[in-house]
Amino acid sequence: MDFEPPFLKIYNTLLEKNLGDNSENDLYSKVEGSEELPLIDLEKLNLEDPKREECMKEISEAASKWGFFQIINHGISNEILNKMISEQKKLFYQPFVNKLSAETVFNLSPKTYRWGNPCATNLRQLSWSEAFHFALTDIPNMDQHITLRSSLEDFATRMDTLAENLVEILALKVNMKSNHFQENYLPKSSFIRLNRYPPCPISSEVFGLLAHCDTSFLTILYQDSVGGLQLMKDGKWVDVKPNPSALVVNIGDLFQALSNDVYKSIKHRVVAAEEVERFSTAFFYCPFNDAVIQSENKPAVYKKFTLREYRQQTLNDVKETGDKVGLSRFVL
Numbered sequence: 001m002d003f004e005p006p007f008l009k010i011y012n013t014l015l016e017k018n019l020g021d022n023s024e025n026d027l028y029s030k031v032e033g034s035e036e037l038p039l040i041d042l043e044k045l046n047l048e049d050p051k052r053e054e055c056m057k058e059i060s061e062a063a064s065k066w067g068f069f070q071i072i073n074h075g076i077s078n079e080i081l082n083k084m085i086s087e088q089k090k091l092f093y094q095p096f097v098n099k100l101s102a103e104t105v106f107n108l109s110p111k112t113y114r115w116g117n118p119c120a121t122n123l124r125q126l127s128w129s130e131a132f133h134f135a136l137t138d139i140p141n142m143d144q145h146i147t148l149r150s151s152l153e154d155f156a157t158r159m160d161t162l163a164e165n166l167v168e169i170l171a172l173k174v175n176m177k178s179n180h181f182q183e184n185y186l187p188k189s190s191f192i193r194l195n196r197y198p199p200c201p202i203s204s205e206v207f208g209l210l211a212h213c214d215t216s217f218l219t220i221l222y223q224d225s226v227g228g229l230q231l232m233k234d235g236k237w238v239d240v241k242p243n244p245s246a247l248v249v250n251i252g253d254l255f256q257a258l259s260n261d262v263y264k265s266i267k268h269r270v271v272a273a274e275e276v277e278r279f280s281t282a283f284f285y286c287p288f289n290d291a292v293i294q295s296e297n298k299p300a301v302y303k304k305f306t307l308r309e310y311r312q313q314t315l316n317d318v319k320e321t322g323d324k325v326g327l328s329r330f331v332l
């Protein structure tokens with residue numbers, strides 16, 4: 001189909017070299033998905049104490065024990081989510097050549113459209129997915145594409161409010177002021193990432209998305225019912241089973257640093273499926289590039305850094321090692 005990125009064609013050389021090599025074939029050996037991710041009902045935030053207080057505690061405990069949790073009654077309507085997914089599908093079903101020139105067509109920043117990892121030098125770095133990575137600041141420029149633009153705007157507005165509520169609760173629980181984010185991190189430079197995982201004929205050899213931690217304060221994800229997302233818990237990979245009424249929330253590197261390691265930014269990845277395609281939509285809650293990330297807790301685990309410095313370090317590390325090293329680069 002002309003909308004599919006040419007994964008096999010581009011990955012061919014690496015695959016020929018490595019297929020059948022058993023040392024590279026143990027991708028899923030460590031999956032043991034028995035534990036259930038916390039599922040938190042945000043409805044309780046509208047109730048009187050002690051119910052409200054209990055819910056706040058559940059959120060902060062999940063953020064420190066798991067770094068990940070699911071939320072229901074989150075206030076984002078099915079209408080908003082379905083509209084987003086339907087626009088997302090239309091976008092991905094454009095011919096591949098159009099997607100490659102999406103930045104010019106939609107008037108967007110470079111690298112909004114990404115696919116796989118054409119620069120991979122070994123099988124472990126291949127990923128079987130494509131994504132549109134929209135900076136929220138770019139969305140108002142998409143005047144020619146009204147329905148996509150309005151879906152992104154509605155989704156972003158609701159997600160931003162939800163993320164704001166969650167970070168305020170999480171801030172309070174680590175003795176920061178609840179308005180810390182409003183006072184220190186405006187303007188925000190959050191973004192939306194639309195992901196598509198095409199059916200993968202070699203799903204036992206490659207991942208849909210490689211294991212990574214997010215560079216955000218907080219990420220909120222809507223996933224369809226296919227499944228494939230896994231997170232690392234106590235050294236084991238655990239499946240995040242799809243729940244159609246839930247959103248998945250995870251702590252990003254910036255909040256781990258800001259909370260002085262109380263909240264955990266956890267590695268996660270997506271397993272590729274052989275027969276079906278999968279969609280997910282992520283909202284990354286982030287500050288402006290020159291925002292300073294520094295915990296007030298003592299002794300500090302990390303030196304102070306700006307998001308710009310963090311991103312630069314990440315880019316250099318990915319270029320040199322194929323992998324983002326992340327927070328350990330900034331340990332004092």
Ligand SMILES: O=C(O)CCC(=O)C(=O)O
Pocket residue numbers: 193195209214221223229268270279280282
């Ligand atoms: O598709 C998913 O379930 C996860 C996506 C993800 O981790 C990301 O976009 O950073």
Ligand SMILES: [Fe+2]
Pocket residue numbers: 212213214268
């Ligand atoms: Fe992620």
